[in-house]
Amino acid sequence: MGNSYHVTPRNDGWAAQRAGADRAASVHDTQAAAINAARGHLRNQGGGELNIHNRQGAIRAKDTIPNGNDPRNIKG
Known part of the structure; x- marks a missing residue:
């Protein structure tokens, strides 16, 4: 598993x-x-996935920090 932060x-x-x-x-x-x-x-650790949660605890957004593994090939 790669680097991942929440x-x-x-x-x-x-x-x-x-x-x-x-x-x-x-x-x-x-x-x-x-x-x-x-x-x-994540940048200091070579990149990875960032999961941003809302106040209720559900994931509201995800981001890939460079050198991570972005499953999509479009920006955003």
Whole structure:
């Protein structure tokens, strides 16, 4: 399995967490800050998949960070 991070809501903000990890890599006040942090973590690890969750916990968006494995061959 390649690198994968999830941005999820918490009681104290938004977490950027690697898939399968017990603890969040970082916690932020806003979802945008958590997304930027997760993108940075993935860039430092050679790329991967970013899954962004809404306040109810459902995935609302996905993104592939360069050097990851994007199943689609179109931008976006």
